[in-house]
Amino acid sequence: MTRSHLCLLCLLLSLVNLAASQDDATIMQSLKSTLHLTPDVDWSNPDRCKWVVFQCDGSNRVTRIQLKQKGISGTLPPDLQKLSELIVLEFFSNKITGPVPDLSGLTRLQRLNLHDNLFDSTPKNLFSGMNSLQEAYLDNNPFASWEIPETVKEATSLKNLSLVNCNLVGSIPDFFSSHTLSSLVSLKLSRNNMQGGLPASIGASSLQQLYLNGQNLSGSISVLQNMTSLVEVDLQANAFSGPIPDLSGLQSLRLFNVRENQLTGLVPPSFTGLKSLTVVNLTNNCFQGPTPLFENSVAVDVIANTNSFCLDTPGTPCDPRVEALLSVAESFGYPVKLAKSWKGNDPCGGSWLGISCSVSNEVTVVDLERQELTGTISPSFAKLTSLETINLSNNQLTGSIPKELTSLPRLRTLDVSNNDIHGDVPKFSASVSVVTTGNVNIGPVSPTGWKSFRNRI
Known part of the structure; x- marks a missing residue:
């Protein structure tokens, strides 16, 4: 390029800059x-x-x-x-x-x-x-x-996005992952009107701060177990349900606030044992099992009587009958309906939904017919050796009938009719009435095999 060409180029650039500068002045x-x-x-x-x-x-x-x-x-x-x-x-x-x-x-x-x-x-x-x-x-x-x-x-360079209290509606989109926004570390959407659940894709994010409090969000919080970079998470005042997942991989987690939701299940030791925790708020949920015991360095707000813990004293184990029933509830996904009813440390001393007992305070009946249950039938029923009746009919249960139930010495009735149970029926004593009608896939053939058989006839 000749010197004259260079001079011309510089002149053109200066004219462009001058024009842009004048545009700025006008704006x-x-x-x-x-x-x-x-x-x-x-x-x-x-x-x-x-x-x-x-x-x-x-x-x-x-x-x-x-x-x-x-x-x-x-x-x-x-x-x-x-x-x-x-x-x-x-x-x-x-x-x-x-x-x-x-x-x-x-x-x-x-x-x-x-x-x-x-x-x-x-x-x-x-x-x-x-x-x-x-x-x-x-x-x-x-x-x-x-x-x-x-x-x-x-x-694509976004690190901090804060849209708090600005009338957001709809659901959380599925692009808050490190695949799309690799630099995003802070997402604050608190005090809006968003609905729906946590998208699975957010589990693949590098978020350190997640603030979603004060919304209409619902569903499971299981995706949190994949968010290993989290330092602060605030889900207060939503309608999240189900248990706290295994958070042992969140080694930097300091603040965990799930106050005022519908979370259920046991507070896992993998969570209470996190050394990084400084602030935990579990108040006004439906947590079950023992009141959790945290390190003295953690500022904890659990307020036992605002949950469904069996005892007020942190770390004290529940009655074995309660432990067995909570294990049964685990296979159903710890439904909120059961968590709100199955409170305290004596299933025979209160109004536990579907539970009946003998005069000697042994659990004899579990009747959960038409309770909209999902999940599977727990082998832990076998721990309640005094059981005489198990009625799980007219729900949406899947899986098979656990063979452990055949060991119950006093069992007289097992009714699992009108579910989606499959597989072979274990061999019970002749004194046990096993009702399985309304389960189209039950029997010695696997669900896939049964469907193939039906297609051939």
Whole structure:
């Protein structure tokens, strides 16, 4: 390339930069006209790069707008997206109204902070093309109902996403995994109106902070066992159910808050033994079994009488009858209905659903007909050697009848009719009435084989 060509190229570049700089000046004047500034924000200098809260690069392109905590009202102009050199855009803790403008042209933007304002809507393509964005905070804005946009996937450098108390609805999308957002370490979606469960894909994330408290979320929290980078998790005030999974792989976990859910089952030793724990809140659930015993260094809020623990004293084992019945409940997935009823340390001394006892306080009947049970039949029924009747009819149970039940010396009736039990029926004593009608796959043939047989006839 000749010297003249180089000079021409430099001239063209300078003209482009000049034009872009002039565009920035126009947009800044537009911003000034749409905002109602307070006296401590001086934008009177003809050189916009000398305005308070602005910063420019060597070409007089605007790189930072940090107008925060000034009590400013007004709206944002629609052409902010033309400030293509912006790295930081902050208007947090003001009184700005109207829509968040389309910012999809801001490919260099690293921090977007609009929290604590009065914005009423977001663009559908929010986050589109923002592949440099690392932090986004839109908390505490009265947006019209909106869902987390698919375009979040385009913010591939995102580390912190905070959308607290901003009227989110819908479900948690399935792209918060390290395959899509490999840098994401903090996800805060608290105090919204989201529904549904935790997507399986979130288990493949590198999240260290997960805040989902104050929503309408439900289902299992088993995916947490795969989130080995977690340091803080807050699921308070939702409708999560089922047991706490094995969290022994979460060696950095410090804060665990599941207060005010419908979690059931035993609090596992793999959790109570975590050395990293500092704060645990289990209050207002349906946890069962022994009240958990944590290290003295852990600030614990479990409040035994707000759960279904057998005894108030942490670490004290339950009565063997209770242990056996809870093992039975485990095979059903620790249903909430049972957890709310099976409280205390004496299944014969209260109103335990489906449980009847003899005068000597031996469990003689387990009658759980039509209780919408799922899961399988537990071999632990055999631990209740005084059982005379087991009625599990008209549920949605699967699996087979455990052969351990044939050892029950007093059993007279086993009714598993109208479920989806399969496999061979163990050989019981002639004195036992075994009712299996309504289980189309039961018998000596496997479910697959039985279906193949039926297809052939």
